[in-house]
Amino acid sequence: MKKLVLFASGAGSNADAIIRYFKENAFAEVAAVFTNKPEAGVVQKARGYGIPVVIATKSDLENGNVLAHVNQFKPDLIVLAGFLLKFPTDIINAYPNKVINIHPALLPKYGGKGMYGINVHRAILENRDIETGISIHYVNEHYDEGGIIFQERVGVSDCDSPEQIAARVQKLEHEHFPLIIAQLLK
Numbered sequence: 120m121k122k123l124v125l126f127a128s129g130a131g132s133n134a135d136a137i138i139r140y141f142k143e144n145a146f147a148e149v150a151a152v153f154t155n156k157p158e159a160g161v162v163q164k165a166r167g168y169g170i171p172v173v174i175a176t177k178s179d180l181e182n183g184n185v186l187a188h189v190n191q192f193k194p195d196l197i198v199l200a201g202f203l204l205k206f207p208t209d210i211i212n213a214y215p216n217k218v219i220n221i222h223p224a225l226l227p228k229y230g231g232k233g234m235y236g237i238n239v240h241r242a243i244l245e246n247r248d249i250e251t252g253i254s255i256h257y258v259n260e261h262y263d264e265g266g267i268i269f270q271e272r273v274g275v276s277d278c279d280s281p282e283q284i285a286a287r288v289q290k291l292e293h294e295h296f297p298l299i300i301a302q303l304l305k
Contacts, residue, residue: 121147121304124194126202127154129236131161133200133221133292138168140297147304150192155180155204180207189213196303199258200296203235208260218258219303221296223288225270226254230263240281240288249276251284253291255299269299 123141127134131152138149152165153173165172175185186209189197199206199220211218222230222239229239229251243251252272257265273287 120145121195122150122193123147123300123304124189124192124197125149125152125161125165125200126197126206127152127159127161127200128156128203129159129161129201131159131164131201132289133296134161135164136293137198137200137297137300138165138170140301142168144301147195147301150194153185153189155202161201177204180204183207183209186210186213196300198300201236205262206258211258211260216257219268219300220256220258220263220265221292222254222256222263223251223285223292224254225250225252225272226256226263226267230254232262234263237281237285240284243275243284244278244281250274251288253288253295255296268303269295271295 125134141147149170151171151173153175154161155175157174162172173188179185197214197218224239229242250272252270254267255269256267259265271291273291275284278284
């Protein structure tokens, strides 16, 4: 059975969609969820499924303490699902082309440091973009600059708030992220 390790910092809606998908399609499993926020919603979601949770502080990530914990789970793929810290280069180097992320915009637009979640959706609204979408990409040492694996678009010209945009983008994330992960594992 293939193994996934997820990294998440927030409520965990993408993590939940991924976990549910692989509970129903049992050729892979989420072996662990890593988070930098012990109070994050993803912690309770993962524990509710009986998945081990590893708390990794920013300091742990920066000083190389996390790689040994990741290695214990022997992941075939590492998935960033709303993980908001810079991902450690030592893990990227240990798992070349095995670390992926999802971004709530059509990269390269609206990528980079500070461009996550509602910040992205607010910028899209302020710039009056007529469409946005999701980008699933490989992780490298620079924010949102790894090779694009998959993109999907959605119209937003009729949206009046960043929250409306967020809802449309999140629907795309939940629909496509588990499927792309499955394709990468096969």
